Amino acid sequence: MGNNLPDQLLVESILRGNANAFGQVIKNTEALVAQIVFKMISNNEDRKDISQDIYLKAFNKLRDFKFQSKLSTWIAQIAYNTCLSYLERKKLVLAGSLSQANDWDDENQVRSRGSVSKENVDAAIFIQRKELASIMHSAIDMLTPIHKTLITLYHHEELSYEEIGQITELPEGTLKSYLFRARKSLRENILAIYKREDL
Amino acid sequence: MTVHLLEMEIQEYALDKIHCRKDIADHIAVCEACRMKAANYELMFSVIKEEPKHSFDFDLASLVVEQLPKPSSVSSSTNILLYVFIFCFAGAIAFVIYWFREYLEKMFKGILPIVIYLMLVIAISVLIFQCVEIYRRYKKQMKSLNSF
Numbered sequence A: 001m002g003n004n005l006p007d008q009l010l011v012e013s014i015l016r017g018n019a020n021a022f023g024q025v026i027k028n029t030e031a032l033v034a035q036i037v038f039k040m041i042s043n044n045e046d047r048k049d050i051s052q053d054i055y056l057k058a059f060n061k062l063r064d065f066k067f068q069s070k071l072s073t074w075i076a077q078i079a080y081n082t083c084l085s086y087l088e089r090k091k092l093v094l095a096g097s098l099s100q101a102n103d104w105d106d107e108n109q110v111r112s113r114g115s116v117s118k119e120n121v122d123a124a125i126f127i128q129r130k131e132l133a134s135i136m137h138s139a140i141d142m143l144t145p146i147h148k149t150l151i152t153l154y155h156h157e158e159l160s161y162e163e164i165g166q167i168t169e170l171p172e173g174t175l176k177s178y179l180f181r182a183r184k185s186l187r188e189n190i191l192a193i194y195k196r197e198d199l
Numbered sequence B: 001m002t003v004h005l006l007e008m009e010i011q012e013y014a015l016d017k018i019h020c021r022k023d024i025a026d027h028i029a030v031c032e033a034c035r036m037k038a039a040n041y042e043l044m045f046s047v048i049k050e051e052p053k054h055s056f057d058f059d060l061a062s063l064v065v066e067q068l069p070k071p072s073s074v075s076s077s078t079n080i081l082l083y084v085f086i087f088c089f090a091g092a093i094a095f096v097i098y099w100f101r102e103y104l105e106k107m108f109k110g111i112l113p114i115v116i117y118l119m120l121v122i123a124i125s126v127l128i129f130q131c132v133e134i135y136r137r138y139k140k141q142m143k144s145l146n147s148f
């Protein structure tokens, strides 16, 4: 992430009134923040306002940062919460994405049997890498904002469950359940697009 | 009738086939349908990694930094300290001159006024030179602090 100076030095410098050090913090963390903002907010103008809002909040709350996580994780948490508040304000948080947490348990109850179920027909489709790459973006876009973000943080940013848990403030069990559901939905989206476009 | 793996177990295998449960690995080894599903997941995970990363198309750091409150309170308190110091210093010198005024009078009585002026000019020049040097060093330190 190009963080040349330790978080602590940067934070101390900002608290002494050095605005340039905060500029450095933004440069070090904006890649991760962009991933969250782009996945959760679809409107480009709103993204610009929200990203500034995230960093102004981080600046104002900096005295509360106690180095219990990486500075980038702490700012990502502010980014996630700011986007979530925006979605709630705009009534864009899909209830489905939050009520699906129990599907984890439901899945444990149902084993697919035999070789004629729909699941197994889907499984028999073997998608080529190039085809998949061409439809991946659309398939991710069809997910709910929270699922998109979780998939991106885990599979794209390659953050650990612990780090994603700190960002989203979700307990590990809930987080794993959300991620399971997100991967399953993504796979279903891919198959739907694949069949529709008859690749 | 074959009992296939749960979707969750297939994901578990696709995420980490080395450390996954033995019964899952054993089933995958013999079941074509579950193996293909796991392969689809693995391919999906690896393609996600190659998705282009998003980035803001504007200079976020500049936009935010220019909105930050200026650290005026810090510099004004520094200035107040500086003025207090100068006032105390000037007071101390005035006090010394007042206290030793008789000695000073005697000391300078026999000396030509031109020599006194010369001494004053040298003393003031040295003082100004020292002050400029201190200020320059202070500026340099502030610059190195602000350089990141």
Ligand SMILES: [Zn+2]
Pocket: B002, B003, B004, B005, B027, B031, B032, B033, B034, B035
């Ligand atoms: Zn099977």
